[in-house]
Amino acid sequence: MENSANPGVFPVLYYRDARAAIGFLTEAFGFTVDFCHPEEGERVDHAELSLGGGAIMLGSAKAAAEWPMAIDPAPQMLFAVVDDPDAHHDRARAAGAEIVMPPTDQEYGSREYAARDPEGNVWGFGTYWRDAAGG
Template identity: 50%
Template sequence: MRARDARALIRFLVDVLGFEETVVYGEGTRVDHAELSWPPGGGIMLGSVRDPGGASGGDDRWALQPGSFGAYVVTDAPDELFARASAAGAEITEPPHDTDYGSRDFALRDPEGSRWSFGTYRGEPRRT
């Protein structure tokens, strides 16, 4: 995912939502590559949006617009995470609710405008 202010987005994801910073490469305000781990498993990679006329020369294989990302993240404690995010002033787009497929979910937008949905649904078991 790309961000206008990747360092601020990393702080939000770590401090507000509980991701863990694995590695961040870049100088000053620019983030060339960052990896954040989600404690129950998995993680994300992100970096600063690239300037087409800048040092990268427009050669950005991940030319994504900031705010266009969306993800569903599994958590065993959606109500606690909702309380944490709300207390930090996150923009909540859907308060906690129970779904018809048995999940407890809520959703928010990060400071870049991307949508994050958190819930207890782990998906259907793989077929063997």
């Protein structure tokens, strides 16, 4: 059953250092930690972070012997909608994010920038193109 108040799809990321990733994502990109288990310690079995109306799940990388759905951490590209890409970019840059594309107006109406997190994931942030185009 769909619940429009909650995201229906959650990108899941595995990090070699999930605690450091959570710290970076909250400081640089403004994510909020909604859930983290365990709350302390080196390993993160499951965490949920949100930004605006979206959410991700993340955890510490696991070996296949530990969990049947284990996969190696691999860089991904994700996109999140933000109201002010320029201010968001400035926050990310100040927190040490590697900027791979400065704030740029796209031909389809969105303003976007992209940054890389410490484990190689590329995060795009910007205004949503369909909303910007009026569709």
